[in-house]
Amino acid sequence: MVETLSALTPNETFDVVVVGAGGAGMSAALFAAIDGARVLLVESTEYVGGTTAYSAGTTWIPGSLHAGDVNRDDTVENAEAFLQRAVGERSSRAMRRAFLAAGPKAVAHIEANSEVKYRARPFHPDYLSEVEGSTLRGRALESLPFDGRKLGKNFALIRPPIPEFTVVGGMMVDRDDVGHLLNMTRSLASFGHAVKLLARHACDRISWPRGTRLVMGNALIGRLLHSLFARDVTVLVSTKLEQLHESANGIDAITLSQNGERRRIAVKGGVILASGGFNRHRERRGAMLPGVDPSWCPGAPGHAGSTQDLALGAGARYGEGALSNAFWAPVSVRKRSDGTTAVFPHFLMDRGKPGMVVVNQEGRRFLNENTSYHLFGIAMQEANRKTPSVPAYLVTDAEGLRKYGLGMVRPGGKGLAPFIADGYLTEGRTLDELAAKLGIDAAGLADSVARINRYAETGVDPDFKRGTTDYQRANGDATSTGPNPCIGPIGRAPFYAVRLYPGDIGAATGLVADENARILARDDQPIGGLYACGNDMQSVMGGVYPGPGITLGPGLAFAYLAGRHAAARASSAVRAHAAKTATTA
Structure with a gap:
């Protein structure tokens, strides 16, 4: 009571x-x-x-x-x-x-x-x-x-x-629901699951402030x-x-x-x-x-x-x-319309997927993007002692954004204007333009993307061994056609980035x-x-x-x-x- x-x-x-x-x-x-x-x-x-x-x-x-x-x-x-x-x-x-x-x-x-x-x-x-x-x-x-x-x-x-x-005004979804929602137009079972979720939520919103x-x-x-x-x-x-x-x-x-x-x-x-x-x-x-x-x-x-x-x-x-x-996760930060701050932990939906790369102020990779969120947060802080790496920059192209989203930006590649307008999402028609808008080294970014594109062909990341453990590969994309489910090419303009910070998720x-x-x-x-x-x-x-x-x-x-x-x-x-x-x- x-x-x-x-x-x-x-x-x-x-x-x-x-x-x-x-x-x-x-x-x-x-x-x-x-x-x-x-x-x-x-x-x-x-x-x-x-x-x-x-x-x-x-x-x-x-x-x-x-x-x-x-x-x-x-x-x-x-x-x-x-x-x-x-x-x-x-x-x-x-x-x-x-x-x-x-x-x-x-x-x-x-x-x-x-x-x-x-x-x-x-x-x-x-x-x-x-x-x-x-x-x-x-x-x-x-x-x-x-x-x-x-x-x-x-x-x-x-x-x-x-x-x-x-999603849709306060409806909670778990990892299974997300898979069904993303696949609802390609699977009858997923379509049925999604319809049940949405119908339940619609009924909830008649009497409740959010989904029950x-x-x-x-x-x-x-x-x-x-x-x-x-x-x-x-x-x-x-x-x-x-x-x-x-x-x-x-x-x-x-x-x-x-x-x-x-x-x-x-x-x-x-x-x-x-x-x-x-x-x-x-x-x-x-x-x-x-x-x-x-x-x-x-x-x-x-x-x-x-x-x-x-x-x-x-x-x-x-x-x-x-x-x-503390325990750590990379987070991105955005001001909400009501003045509060949204802090979004990047656990697994984007940074470990093909077509994603994380760079520092020099435009260089400094960690394995698929490492656990805790080790990612620690690596950011350690790297920052030598080279400005806080914030770091999670970079992808139009295809990566469409398939996986980017932080608070949902998959699909639509509705980007508010995120670009308030600076949460940065867009560039070219990698050089993206680097200029972020204030990072353009040559370094171009080299990092060129390297990841070569690694996408071979499936081997000699720099940070991305995608070499079961955990890392589990957080890649099992449907990827490349040799490594964690590494994919970045090349379809426009290009996008969000800033990442080390966020403490618990003592x-x-x-x-x-x-x-x-x-x-x-x-x-x-x-x-x-x-x-x-x-x-x-x-x-x-x-x-x-x-x-x-x-x-x-x-x-x-x-x-x-x-x-x-x-x-x-x-x-x-x-x-x-x-x-x-x-x-």
């Missing part, structure tokens, strides 16, 4: 309080409630869902009950060996083992006791597919679609997806919210955690504020921090992500780091040794915790009653991005551990109080 802070009585008591209503926080609240705890879920923004609601909702859990549907040969032991090779000493091996052990249990437990339902993607390779122990399928789970109408008026609580990721058929991250959040209400979890939005109160037994109370109202809440079992990390913290962002403008961040606005400040004040500390303090550095998600003090002892999961916790991936969903997967696993441990701690406190009362009597 959704409440206001003023509706709670002074010194009201909950067994478990979760701060942050993204995917990890909502899961932690649900796990605690399933175990019988009285739970309060606190969210600082007006929506639940956090960045999970913006995302594809992919959850990386090796060895789940769904893995055998698409890959019977994979094992948790294979996954552990893969992570040891990919991540190594950048994170605690014990924490990775805790994640791998808890992940399958978390999936089974949440599916058996709630509306949350997953399925395995039939083909979704690990990003570091060249590393021994990787798989092409079975570890990446996604939520089943969800009918938002089941939430009634509470549907409005879910953070809407990024508008540029929807939820997919990807929105579907996961919808299922979590529906399940939380079924378990009578109290939800507070637009509410800030102001203070943690500590006694000899650890954190036993908090102070919350909402619209000028303040309440002290007693907590029996524990407080679970799942507020999304430090990314929008004013001071810490500058120190941990130097040179990265906040306007390039495509994440939801709630991860301001204020809850981490409170935990640090209680003795917590940040982890060390990660490859990067990798967070608070140090143990195998039960208990936050550790500087002496490595747990701070009683204080837990972390999601991006508030130091990533078990050590700033490496080995596969799809490696933030939501550990988020779910440690939400399971934190929620159940805090619920058990609350039960122990109740039993201890009852025993003490009986003895006194």
Whole structure:
């Protein structure tokens, strides 16, 4: 149930309080409630869902009950060996083992006791597919679609997806839907699928502000919210955690504020921090992500780091040794008509396709366009230390734009005028004209395009080895007639480009915790009653991005551990109080 802070009585008591209503926080609240705890879920923004609601909702859990549907040969032991090779000493091996052990249990437990339902993607390779122990399928789970109408008026609580990721006025589509929509004039099955989607959406718009058929991250959040209400979890939005109160037994109370109202809440079992990390913290962002403008961040606005400040004040500390303090994706940026900023992550729809090339200020390639979005973002920043590479420029020709689109410009090659007028899309009749408009070196761009055209003929990229791994080739174009599905010629005028920036999509550095998600003090002892999961916790991936969903997967696993441990701690406190009362009597 959704409440206001003023509706709670002074010194009201909950067994478990979760701060942050993204995917990890909502899961932690649900796990605690399933175990019988009285739970309060606190969210600082007006929506639940956090960045999970913006995302594809992919959850990386090796060895789940769904893995055998698409890959019977994979094992948790294979996954552990893969992570040891990919991540190594950048994170605690014990924490990775805790994640791998808890992940399958978390999936089974949440599916058996709630509306949350997953399925395995039939083909979704690990990003570091060249590393021994990787798989092409079975570890990446996604939520089943969800009918938002089941939430009634509470549907409005879910953070809407990024508008540029929807079509025809707010209709959500997943990767399967996109394929059908692009193929609807060539396939009867795709035509039927598309007609059903559009008819459903047309009906939705009669009564709802956007489509109620939820997919990807929105579907996961919808299922979590529906399940939380079924378990009578109290939800507070637009509410800030102001203070943690500590006694000899650890954190036993908090102070919350909402619209000028303040309440002290007693907590029996524990407080679970799942507020999304430090990314929008004013001071810490500058120190941990130097040179990265906040306007390039495509994440939801709630991860301001204020809850981490409170935990640090209680003795917590940040982890060390990660490859990067954040996870990354190349993004393009555009001002919307309402004055807000659209930040579009370039995950897979354009940059890895044939007929695309990425260059720096000198017009030169400096990376493999088909590398994972995380490594792409890191490569941009590293290259920029030597040669101006932020922004970088994603360049294609008329054919590439027509087939794949370019960022916020949809495939088809039509409706370009607004994008050109506001400068998001740059057009040139020749490569020289495009270079002049972008302010980059024309000779360098011409040489880069000439090289990629030669590589398109041979299928071999000697400069950056584009299209040499299963992951890279999966993000190319399987229908391409060339020898390499990732490389194609650029030559049909006019030519186009968008500017790319490194956008932080989530925190990798967070608070140090143990195998039960208990936050550790500087002496490595747990701070009683204080837990972390999601991006508030130091990533078990050590700033490496080995596969799809490696933030939501550990988020779910440690939400399971934190929620159940805090619920058990609350039960122990109740039993201890009852025993003490009986003895006194």
